[in-house]
Amino acid sequence: MATTTSTPGPKTNRIGLAVLDYKGGRTTLCAGCGHNAISERIIDAMFEMGVPPERVAKLSGIGCSSKSPAYFMGRSHSFNAVHGRMPSVATGAMLANRNLLALGVSGDGDTASIGVGQFVHLMRRNLPIIYIIEDNGVYGLTKGQFSATADLGSKLKTGVINDLPPIDTCAMAITLGATFVGRSFSGDKKQLHSMMKAAIAHRGTVMLDIVSPCVTFNDHEGSTKSYKYMKDHDEPLQEISFVPAFEEIDVEYDPGTSIEVTMHDGSKLRLRKLEEDYDPTDRIKAITRLHEAHEKGEALTGVFYVNTKAPNFIEMLNMTDEPLATLPESVLRPGREVLEQVMEELR
Numbered sequence: 030m031a032t033t034t035s036t037p038g039p040k041t042n043r044i045g046l047a048v049l050d051y052k053g054g055r056t057t058l059c060a061g062c063g064h065n066a067i068s069e070r071i072i073d074a075m076f077e078m079g080v081p082p083e084r085v086a087k088l089s090g091i092g093c094s095s096k097s098p099a100y101f102m103g104r105s106h107s108f109n110a111v112h113g114r115m116p117s118v119a120t121g122a123m124l125a126n127r128n129l130l131a132l133g134v135s136g137d138g139d140t141a142s143i144g145v146g147q148f149v150h151l152m153r154r155n156l157p158i159i160y161i162i163e164d165n166g167v168y169g170l171t172k173g174q175f176s177a178t179a180d181l182g183s184k185l186k187t188g189v190i191n192d193l194p195p196i197d198t199c200a201m202a203i204t205l206g207a208t209f210v211g212r213s214f215s216g217d218k219k220q221l222h223s224m225m226k227a228a229i230a231h232r233g234t235v236m237l238d239i240v241s242p243c244v245t246f247n248d249h250e251g252s253t254k255s256y257k258y259m260k261d262h263d264e265p266l267q268e269i270s271f272v273p274a275f276e277e278i279d280v281e282y283d284p285g286t287s288i289e290v291t292m293h294d295g296s297k298l299r300l301r302k303l304e305e306d307y308d309p310t311d312r313i314k315a316i317t318r319l320h321e322a323h324e325k326g327e328a329l330t331g332v333f334y335v336n337t338k339a340p341n342f343i344e345m346l347n348m349t350d351e352p353l354a355t356l357p358e359s360v361l362r363p364g365r366e367v368l369e370q371v372m373e374e375l376r
Contacts (some may be wrong), residue, residue: 043061043079043275053103057096063215063256064094064163068101070218071132074225075102078184078273086122086129090115090144092170094136094163096240105132113144116151119158120342126352127343131158132231138168141177141196150197151207152234154342159228159235160207162198163215165243166254173246178238184251190285198335200319203312208233210315210337212329214259215241220330223269230273230292233300233341240328259328266307266318266331267300290335300332310334 039047051072056065075085082104089095091112098107106129110118119133140148140162151160166179173185176224177196202210209231213221221239228235240259242248248255253262274295287301288308300309308314313335322329353361363371 042061042076044081046076046079046082048072048076051082051102052139053101056100058100059243059245061237061244062093063165064097065100066215066218067161067163067221067239067241068097069224069287070221072101072220074229078226078229079275080130080229084128084130085130086119086126087120088115088119088122088131088133090135090139092136092139092168093165093243094134095139097163098132098134113139113142114147115139115144116147116160120151120154120156123156123158123343124346124348125354127157127348128352131156133160133163134160135160137162137164137166137176137178137198141198145177145196146254146337149205151200152202152236155206155208155233155339155345156342157232157234157374159231160237162236162238163241164198164238164254165241165247165273166252167243167247169243169246173243180253183253184249186246186249197323198236200316202234202236203315203319205332206234206339207236207334208339208341209235211236211332212238212240214263214328214330215239216256216259217263217330220265220269223271223316224332226271226273227269227292227296227298230271230294230296230298230336232293233336233339235354242332248254253328262326262328264322264329265303266305266329266333267302267309269332270299270301272297272299290337293337298332298335309333312336 041047058064082102085102085105087098087105087107089098090110108118115133119131123131164178166176167173168176175191179191181194199210199212211224213224238255242254242256287299290298309332
Protein backbone atom coordinates (compact mmCIF):
# COMPACT_ATOMS: atom_id res chain seq x y z
CA MET A 30 0.00 0.00 0.00
CA ALA A 31 1.38 3.37 -1.00
CA THR A 32 1.76 5.94 1.75
CA THR A 33 1.86 9.68 1.42
CA THR A 34 3.67 12.14 3.63
CA SER A 35 2.48 15.66 4.11
CA THR A 36 4.89 18.55 3.87
CA PRO A 37 4.52 21.03 6.73
CA GLY A 38 3.41 24.48 5.62
CA PRO A 39 5.25 27.72 6.34
CA LYS A 40 5.54 28.93 9.92
CA THR A 41 2.78 31.36 10.86
CA ASN A 42 2.51 34.01 13.56
CA ARG A 43 -0.20 34.56 16.16
CA ILE A 44 -2.63 36.01 13.59
CA GLY A 45 -2.04 33.18 11.13
CA LEU A 46 0.21 34.97 8.63
CA ALA A 47 3.52 33.75 7.19
CA VAL A 48 6.67 35.84 6.78
CA LEU A 49 5.89 36.00 3.06
CA ASP A 50 2.82 38.09 3.90
CA TYR A 51 5.17 40.80 5.19
CA LYS A 52 7.47 40.90 2.17
CA GLY A 53 7.51 43.64 -0.44
CA GLY A 54 8.92 44.10 -3.92
CA ARG A 55 12.42 43.16 -5.00
CA THR A 56 14.97 45.75 -3.91
CA THR A 57 16.64 47.97 -6.49
CA LEU A 58 19.17 49.37 -4.00
CA CYS A 59 22.88 48.57 -4.34
CA ALA A 60 23.91 45.07 -3.27
CA GLY A 61 25.05 45.23 0.36
CA CYS A 62 23.19 48.47 1.13
CA GLY A 63 22.44 48.74 4.85
CA HIS A 64 18.89 49.87 4.05
CA ASN A 65 18.05 46.35 2.90
CA ALA A 66 19.10 44.93 6.27
CA ILE A 67 16.81 47.44 8.00
CA SER A 68 13.90 46.33 5.79
CA GLU A 69 14.56 42.74 6.83
CA ARG A 70 14.42 43.67 10.52
CA ILE A 71 11.14 45.50 9.98
CA ILE A 72 9.68 42.41 8.31
CA ASP A 73 10.88 40.15 11.14
CA ALA A 74 9.58 42.46 13.88
CA MET A 75 6.16 43.01 12.31
CA PHE A 76 5.80 39.26 11.75
CA GLU A 77 6.80 38.32 15.31
CA MET A 78 4.58 41.00 16.86
CA GLY A 79 1.62 39.80 14.79
CA VAL A 80 0.83 43.19 13.26
CA PRO A 81 -1.79 43.01 10.47
CA PRO A 82 -0.05 44.48 7.38
CA GLU A 83 -3.24 46.35 6.42
CA ARG A 84 -3.06 48.29 9.69
CA VAL A 85 0.34 49.80 8.82
CA ALA A 86 0.76 53.11 6.99
CA LYS A 87 4.23 53.36 5.40
CA LEU A 88 5.33 56.94 4.80
CA SER A 89 8.51 58.33 3.29
CA GLY A 90 10.06 61.31 1.54
CA ILE A 91 12.75 61.32 -1.15
CA GLY A 92 16.10 59.52 -1.27
CA CYS A 93 17.50 55.99 -1.28
CA SER A 94 16.03 55.44 2.17
CA SER A 95 12.60 56.63 1.11
CA LYS A 96 12.51 54.01 -1.65
CA SER A 97 12.90 51.17 0.84
CA PRO A 98 9.22 50.96 2.00
CA ALA A 99 8.51 49.42 -1.40
CA TYR A 100 10.67 46.45 -0.35
CA PHE A 101 8.69 45.39 2.74
CA MET A 102 5.03 44.88 3.68
CA GLY A 103 3.54 45.06 0.22
CA ARG A 104 0.01 44.72 1.63
CA SER A 105 0.29 47.89 3.73
CA HIS A 106 -0.84 51.39 2.86
CA SER A 107 2.01 53.49 1.45
CA PHE A 108 2.62 57.16 0.61
CA ASN A 109 5.84 58.52 -0.89
CA ALA A 110 5.73 62.23 -0.01
CA VAL A 111 7.61 65.30 -1.23
CA HIS A 112 11.26 65.67 -0.19
CA GLY A 113 11.44 66.46 3.54
CA ARG A 114 7.66 66.70 3.95
CA MET A 115 6.82 63.21 5.19
CA PRO A 116 6.06 64.40 8.77
CA SER A 117 3.12 66.51 7.56
CA VAL A 118 1.62 63.60 5.65
CA ALA A 119 2.15 61.28 8.62
CA THR A 120 0.47 63.74 10.97
CA GLY A 121 -2.56 64.04 8.71
CA ALA A 122 -2.84 60.28 8.31
CA MET A 123 -2.72 59.63 12.07
CA LEU A 124 -5.21 62.38 12.91
CA ALA A 125 -7.60 60.94 10.33
CA ASN A 126 -7.22 57.35 11.53
CA ARG A 127 -5.77 56.80 14.99
CA ASN A 128 -6.04 53.02 14.54
CA LEU A 129 -3.20 52.98 12.01
CA LEU A 130 0.36 52.08 12.92
CA ALA A 131 2.45 54.79 11.27
CA LEU A 132 5.92 53.81 10.05
CA GLY A 133 7.95 56.67 8.59
CA VAL A 134 11.20 55.93 6.76
CA SER A 135 13.51 58.84 6.05
CA GLY A 136 17.17 59.53 5.42
CA ASP A 137 19.77 61.86 6.86
CA GLY A 138 19.26 64.31 3.99
CA ASP A 139 15.48 64.00 3.95
CA THR A 140 15.40 64.59 7.74
CA ALA A 141 18.37 66.74 8.74
CA SER A 142 18.61 69.04 5.73
CA ILE A 143 15.54 69.92 3.66
CA GLY A 144 13.15 68.32 6.17
CA VAL A 145 14.67 69.51 9.43
CA GLY A 146 11.89 72.03 10.10
CA GLN A 147 9.18 69.39 9.78
CA PHE A 148 11.25 66.93 11.81
CA VAL A 149 11.43 69.46 14.66
CA HIS A 150 7.66 69.84 14.91
CA LEU A 151 6.97 66.13 14.58
CA MET A 152 9.30 65.38 17.51
CA ARG A 153 7.77 68.03 19.79
CA ARG A 154 4.20 66.81 19.20
CA ASN A 155 4.84 63.20 20.25
CA LEU A 156 2.76 61.86 17.37
CA PRO A 157 2.33 58.06 17.53
CA ILE A 158 4.78 57.08 14.81
CA ILE A 159 7.89 54.98 14.32
CA TYR A 160 10.30 57.37 12.59
CA ILE A 161 13.36 55.63 11.15
CA ILE A 162 16.34 57.54 9.80
CA GLU A 163 18.46 55.35 7.52
CA ASP A 164 21.63 57.31 8.15
CA ASN A 165 24.63 56.94 5.84
CA GLY A 166 26.07 60.45 6.09
CA VAL A 167 25.90 61.16 2.35
CA TYR A 168 23.47 61.99 -0.44
CA GLY A 169 23.39 58.66 -2.22
CA LEU A 170 21.18 59.81 -5.10
CA THR A 171 23.40 62.77 -6.03
CA LYS A 172 26.88 61.24 -6.09
CA GLY A 173 27.70 61.06 -2.39
CA GLN A 174 28.17 64.59 -1.05
CA PHE A 175 28.27 64.98 2.75
CA SER A 176 24.93 65.23 4.52
CA ALA A 177 24.22 67.18 7.72
CA THR A 178 24.84 64.07 9.88
CA ALA A 179 28.37 63.49 8.55
CA ASP A 180 30.94 63.61 11.36
CA LEU A 181 33.52 66.35 11.57
CA GLY A 182 36.74 65.19 9.92
CA SER A 183 35.19 62.29 7.99
CA LYS A 184 36.45 61.81 4.43
CA LEU A 185 34.76 61.16 1.10
CA LYS A 186 36.09 58.70 -1.47
CA THR A 187 37.29 61.76 -3.42
CA GLY A 188 39.46 62.80 -0.47
CA VAL A 189 37.33 65.77 0.56
CA ILE A 190 37.30 66.27 4.36
CA ASN A 191 34.13 67.37 6.16
CA ASP A 192 34.80 70.55 8.14
CA LEU A 193 31.28 71.09 9.52
CA PRO A 194 29.96 69.66 12.83
CA PRO A 195 27.15 67.10 12.52
CA ILE A 196 23.54 67.34 13.59
CA ASP A 197 22.84 64.64 16.17
CA THR A 198 19.24 63.71 15.43
CA CYS A 199 18.99 61.65 18.63
CA ALA A 200 20.00 64.53 20.92
CA MET A 201 17.65 66.81 18.99
CA ALA A 202 14.73 64.37 19.25
CA ILE A 203 15.16 63.94 23.02
CA THR A 204 15.42 67.70 23.57
CA LEU A 205 12.28 68.37 21.51
CA GLY A 206 10.05 65.78 23.16
CA ALA A 207 10.22 62.41 21.40
CA THR A 208 9.42 59.65 23.89
CA PHE A 209 11.47 56.72 22.53
CA VAL A 210 14.88 57.53 21.09
CA GLY A 211 17.67 55.18 20.11
CA ARG A 212 20.45 54.50 17.66
CA SER A 213 21.49 51.23 16.11
CA PHE A 214 23.59 49.85 13.28
CA SER A 215 22.12 48.04 10.30
CA GLY A 216 24.77 45.35 10.77
CA ASP A 217 23.70 44.61 14.38
CA LYS A 218 20.80 42.24 13.76
CA LYS A 219 20.09 41.34 17.40
CA GLN A 220 20.05 44.87 18.79
CA LEU A 221 18.06 46.36 15.93
CA HIS A 222 15.51 43.54 16.02
CA SER A 223 14.76 44.08 19.73
CA MET A 224 14.55 47.84 19.31
CA MET A 225 12.15 47.48 16.39
CA LYS A 226 9.78 45.26 18.37
CA ALA A 227 9.82 47.71 21.29
CA ALA A 228 9.10 50.53 18.85
CA ILE A 229 5.95 48.74 17.65
CA ALA A 230 4.71 48.50 21.26
CA HIS A 231 5.24 52.23 21.97
CA ARG A 232 2.41 54.77 21.56
CA GLY A 233 4.30 57.98 21.01
CA THR A 234 7.08 59.27 18.79
CA VAL A 235 9.77 56.60 18.30
CA MET A 236 12.88 58.03 16.64
CA LEU A 237 15.49 55.48 15.58
CA ASP A 238 18.66 56.74 13.94
CA ILE A 239 20.10 53.67 12.21
CA VAL A 240 23.62 53.94 10.81
CA SER A 241 23.30 52.31 7.40
CA PRO A 242 26.53 52.31 5.36
CA CYS A 243 26.34 53.39 1.72
CA VAL A 244 28.43 50.75 -0.05
CA THR A 245 28.81 52.94 -3.14
CA PHE A 246 29.88 56.30 -1.69
CA ASN A 247 30.64 55.95 2.04
CA ASP A 248 32.11 52.56 2.95
CA HIS A 249 35.82 53.38 2.69
CA GLU A 250 38.73 54.17 5.00
CA GLY A 251 38.15 57.59 6.55
CA SER A 252 34.37 57.31 6.66
CA THR A 253 32.74 57.24 10.10
CA LYS A 254 29.59 55.64 8.66
CA SER A 255 31.28 52.58 7.12
CA TYR A 256 30.84 48.95 8.14
CA LYS A 257 34.43 48.74 9.39
CA TYR A 258 34.25 51.95 11.40
CA MET A 259 30.99 50.96 13.09
CA LYS A 260 32.27 47.49 13.96
CA ASP A 261 35.46 48.99 15.43
CA HIS A 262 33.88 51.94 17.27
CA ASP A 263 30.38 50.78 18.21
CA GLU A 264 29.84 51.32 21.95
CA PRO A 265 26.52 49.77 23.05
CA LEU A 266 24.95 51.30 26.16
CA GLN A 267 23.17 48.10 27.09
CA GLU A 268 22.04 44.68 25.97
CA ILE A 269 18.44 44.85 24.83
CA SER A 270 15.75 42.20 25.10
CA PHE A 271 12.03 42.54 24.49
CA VAL A 272 9.19 40.35 25.73
CA PRO A 273 5.83 40.90 23.95
CA ALA A 274 2.72 41.02 26.13
CA PHE A 275 1.40 37.83 24.52
CA GLU A 276 4.48 35.78 25.50
CA GLU A 277 5.23 34.35 28.93
CA ILE A 278 7.72 36.50 30.80
CA ASP A 279 10.33 34.17 32.23
CA VAL A 280 13.62 36.02 31.72
CA GLU A 281 15.57 36.96 34.84
CA TYR A 282 18.61 39.11 35.49
CA ASP A 283 20.72 39.59 38.59
CA PRO A 284 19.45 42.43 40.81
CA GLY A 285 20.92 45.82 40.02
CA THR A 286 22.14 44.92 36.54
CA SER A 287 19.08 45.72 34.46
CA ILE A 288 16.13 48.04 34.07
CA GLU A 289 12.70 47.03 32.83
CA VAL A 290 10.28 49.38 31.08
CA THR A 291 6.61 48.46 30.63
CA MET A 292 5.40 49.53 27.20
CA HIS A 293 1.92 50.78 26.35
CA ASP A 294 0.58 47.36 25.36
CA GLY A 295 2.00 45.61 28.43
CA SER A 296 5.14 44.35 26.71
CA LYS A 297 8.44 44.51 28.58
CA LEU A 298 11.56 46.26 27.31
CA ARG A 299 14.58 44.99 29.24
CA LEU A 300 17.84 46.91 29.17
CA ARG A 301 20.79 45.19 30.83
CA LYS A 302 23.52 47.63 31.77
CA LEU A 303 27.01 46.88 30.51
CA GLU A 304 29.70 49.05 32.08
CA GLU A 305 27.93 52.13 33.39
CA ASP A 306 24.97 53.07 35.54
CA TYR A 307 22.68 54.40 32.83
CA ASP A 308 18.98 55.17 33.30
CA PRO A 309 17.14 55.55 29.95
CA THR A 310 14.21 57.30 31.66
CA ASP A 311 16.46 60.23 32.64
CA ARG A 312 16.16 62.82 29.85
CA ILE A 313 19.04 65.01 31.00
CA LYS A 314 21.36 62.01 31.42
CA ALA A 315 20.50 60.85 27.90
CA ILE A 316 21.46 64.17 26.33
CA THR A 317 24.62 64.38 28.45
CA ARG A 318 25.72 60.86 27.51
CA LEU A 319 25.28 61.60 23.80
CA HIS A 320 27.46 64.70 24.09
CA GLU A 321 30.08 62.73 26.02
CA ALA A 322 30.13 60.12 23.27
CA HIS A 323 30.87 62.80 20.67
CA GLU A 324 33.78 64.08 22.74
CA LYS A 325 35.19 60.53 23.00
CA GLY A 326 34.66 59.71 19.33
CA GLU A 327 32.28 56.86 20.21
CA ALA A 328 29.57 55.56 17.92
CA LEU A 329 27.09 55.10 20.75
CA THR A 330 24.17 52.73 20.17
CA GLY A 331 21.23 51.56 22.24
CA VAL A 332 18.04 52.98 23.73
CA PHE A 333 18.96 56.46 24.97
CA TYR A 334 15.60 57.62 26.25
CA VAL A 335 12.14 56.18 26.81
CA ASN A 336 9.07 57.75 28.41
CA THR A 337 5.80 55.80 28.40
CA LYS A 338 3.92 58.28 30.59
CA ALA A 339 3.82 61.40 28.38
CA PRO A 340 0.53 61.98 26.48
CA ASN A 341 0.77 61.63 22.73
CA PHE A 342 -0.51 64.15 20.19
CA ILE A 343 -3.86 62.42 19.67
CA GLU A 344 -4.50 62.37 23.42
CA MET A 345 -3.48 66.03 23.77
CA LEU A 346 -6.00 67.02 21.08
CA ASN A 347 -8.71 64.98 22.82
CA MET A 348 -9.63 63.23 19.58
CA THR A 349 -12.69 60.98 19.39
CA ASP A 350 -12.16 57.27 19.94
CA GLU A 351 -13.67 56.54 16.54
CA PRO A 352 -11.26 57.55 13.73
CA LEU A 353 -12.25 60.72 11.89
CA ALA A 354 -11.91 58.86 8.61
CA THR A 355 -14.82 56.57 9.56
CA LEU A 356 -17.22 59.21 10.91
CA PRO A 357 -20.26 59.96 8.71
CA GLU A 358 -20.72 63.32 7.01
CA SER A 359 -23.66 64.10 9.29
CA VAL A 360 -21.24 64.18 12.24
CA LEU A 361 -18.29 65.86 10.55
CA ARG A 362 -20.16 68.58 8.66
CA PRO A 363 -21.61 71.45 10.77
CA GLY A 364 -25.29 72.20 10.22
CA ARG A 365 -26.57 75.47 8.77
CA GLU A 366 -27.48 76.78 12.21
CA VAL A 367 -23.95 76.22 13.50
CA LEU A 368 -22.41 78.00 10.50
CA GLU A 369 -24.76 80.94 10.89
CA GLN A 370 -23.85 81.20 14.55
CA VAL A 371 -20.13 81.23 13.67
CA MET A 372 -20.68 83.94 11.08
CA GLU A 373 -22.67 85.98 13.57
CA GLU A 374 -19.82 85.78 16.09
CA LEU A 375 -17.39 87.05 13.45
CA ARG A 376 -19.43 90.16 12.62
